[in-house]
Amino acid sequence: MMQPLLMRLRRQQPDVQIHVLAPAWSAPLLARMPEVTAAIENPFAHGQFDWAGRRALARRIATTDFAHACILPNSWKSALVPFLAGIPKRTGYTGEARYVLLNDRHRLDEAAMPRLVDRYAALAGPLDGATPNPRLTSTPEQQHAVRAALDLPPDVAPVIFCPGAEYGPAKRWPAKKYAQLALKVSRGVTGGNPRGSTPIWLVGSAKDALVGAEIERLSDGAARNLCGRTSLEQVIDLIAGARAVVSNDSGLMHVAAALDRPLVAIYGSSSPTYTPPLSPHARMVSLNLECSPCFERECPLGHLNCLNEMQPELVLAALGNDV
Numbered sequence: 001m002m003q004p005l006l007m008r009l010r011r012q013q014p015d016v017q018i019h020v021l022a023p024a025w026s027a028p029l030l031a032r033m034p035e036v037t038a039a040i041e042n043p044f045a046h047g048q049f050d051w052a053g054r055r056a057l058a059r060r061i062a063t064t065d066f067a068h069a070c071i072l073p074n075s076w077k078s079a080l081v082p083f084l085a086g087i088p089k090r091t092g093y094t095g096e097a098r099y100v101l102l103n104d105r106h107r108l109d110e111a112a113m114p115r116l117v118d119r120y121a122a123l124a125g126p127l128d129g130a131t132p133n134p135r136l137t138s139t140p141e142q143q144h145a146v147r148a149a150l151d152l153p154p155d156v157a158p159v160i161f162c163p164g165a166e167y168g169p170a171k172r173w174p175a176k177k178y179a180q181l182a183l184k185v186s187r188g189v190t191g192g193n194p195r196g197s198t199p200i201w202l203v204g205s206a207k208d209a210l211v212g213a214e215i216e217r218l219s220d221g222a223a224r225n226l227c228g229r230t231s232l233e234q235v236i237d238l239i240a241g242a243r244a245v246v247s248n249d250s251g252l253m254h255v256a257a258a259l260d261r262p263l264v265a266i267y268g269s270s271s272p273t274y275t276p277p278l279s280p281h282a283r284m285v286s287l288n289l290e291c292s293p294c295f296e297r298e299c300p301l302g303h304l305n306c307l308n309e310m311q312p313e314l315v316l317a318a319l320g321n322d323v
Contacts, residue, residue, distance in 0.1 A: 001117045001254070001275065002072060003134040006035035008124040009070075019064070021081070028233035029255070032136040049077060058084030070123050071102065091123050114273050133278040134258040138240035146237040150230065158199040159185050159323055160239055161223060162247035162256070163215060164208035170269035170299050171249050173307050175211050178202075179218030181246065181312040185323050186222035198243070198323055202227050203235045203252065244322035246315060249275070257282050262322040264315055268307040269294050283318045285310065 006018055017037040020030050030039045040061070044050055054077075062085040069082035074095035082090045083101040091104040099105070106123060113119050121131045147154050163178050165171035182200050200219075202212040204227035212227030230238065239245060239255055244262040247253035249270045256263045257277035265277045267286040271293035276284065286292070292306040299306075316323075 001134070002120055003033050003035065003258070004117055004121045004132045004278075005070065005072075005124055006033065007132045008121055010035045012124065019066070021061075025232065028231065028236065029136070031233070032138065032236060033134075034137060044077075054081050055084060057081055061085040061087075072120055072123075076101070093119070093123075116275050117278060133280075134254070135260070136236060136240075136255065136258040138237050138259060143237045143241040146230075146234045147241075150226065150234070150238075152201070152238075153199070156199050157241070157243035158201045159319075160242040160245045160256075161200060161202050161215070162204060162245065162250060162252040163202060163211050164204035164227070164252070165248040165250040166205075166207070167250075167270075167297055170294070170296050170304065170307075172211070173248055173266045173268070173310065175214040176218055177307075177310065177312055178215045178246075179223065181315055182215065182219040182223040184312060184316055185319070186219070188323075200224065201238065201242075203230060203238055204228070244319055246319070253277050262319075264318040266307070266310065266315065268292065268304070268310075269296055269299070271295070285314055285318050 009016060009018060018035055019038045019040055020036055021040045021042050022030065024041045027039050030036045043053065058081045061081065066087045068089040069087040069091065071079045071082060071090065071092035074093055076096050076098055079090065079092060079098045079101035089104055090102050092098065092102050092106065093108045094105050108119060113122065118127060118131050121127060144154055161178055161182070163172065163175065185198050186200055188198055200223040202215055202223050202225045204212060206228035209228035212225035215223050216225040235252065236255060239261060240259045242261050245256040246264045247256060248266050253265050254277060257279035260279055260281060263277055263279060263282040265282055265284045267284060269292060272284045287306055287310055289306050291301060294300060
């Protein structure tokens with residue numbers, strides 16, 4: 001979501017050096033963004049204040065003599081370090097009482113800019129056309145290396161499933177639905193016509209290992225579980241070599257979109273209006289029930305019909321000729 005802002009900054013100043021303060025886990029993503037000069041680790045957990053730690057980080061950042069900071073989160077804490085570091089220009093949305101901490105304040109018109117990516121990109125100035133889509137890099141050499149490291153066949157074009165969602169259960173299509181889809185895709189059934197076997201790989205973090213194992217079991221091994229066996233960098237290169245990707249509304253959905261792979265994005269409690277996959281090759285499926293989107297981590301009505309009633313045939317139809 002941030003990368004189009006960096007693209008616009010680079011376009012305005014081709015020689016600019018852009019350093020990104022972000023959590024350590026995001027370093028592999030930043031390394032695949034050509035606009036990023038360097039990453040600075042943000043050591044603070046969500047909600048953590050740590051006054052002494054923020055002052056120490058600000059002192060370290062001050063030695064680099066930055067000219068401009070774009071603060072993306074709307075929290076007071078997120079604007080504190082650039083202020084303490086004495087960065088001359090500090091840009092961000094007004095947010096929660098940040099009038100002193102920011103000196104280049106923007107007012108957000110949510111109706112005019114419903115997408116988060118546009119809100120970020122507009123911090124570089126008024127949008128003068130379509131916001132560019134994120135683009136991550138992955139070379140054939142990197143893709144070959146990760147398959148060799150994981151003992152995966154080098155010459156196949158798999159369909160990759162991303163069954164996790166860090167946000168919560170209300171974003172996760174059930175394992176049994178993924179397993180049913182895996183059986184259909186692996187047998188090459190599209191529109192009722194067999195087209196030959198297709199390998200299916202499941203990717204995700206260690207937190208997704210159990211659901212990956214369940215999908216592998218329920219699909220009688222049609223889907224191969226790689227969840228928890230890979231680094232984020234390796235997942236990027238696995239997705240880059242995929243024939244198509246099926247994903248919940250998650251971080252890996254955005255990775256697949258930024259790698260420009262054919263993608264079907266599954267929406268339950270969330271909405272594609274706010275954080276859609278940014279790719280012309282992405283298709284979004286949602287039942288658009290009266291109770292959704294609710295944006296809750298767990299279904300407040302207890303039935304999760306927005307995902308439980310979504311059938312594999314709907315996702316398969318969205319995949320179309322990509323499988």
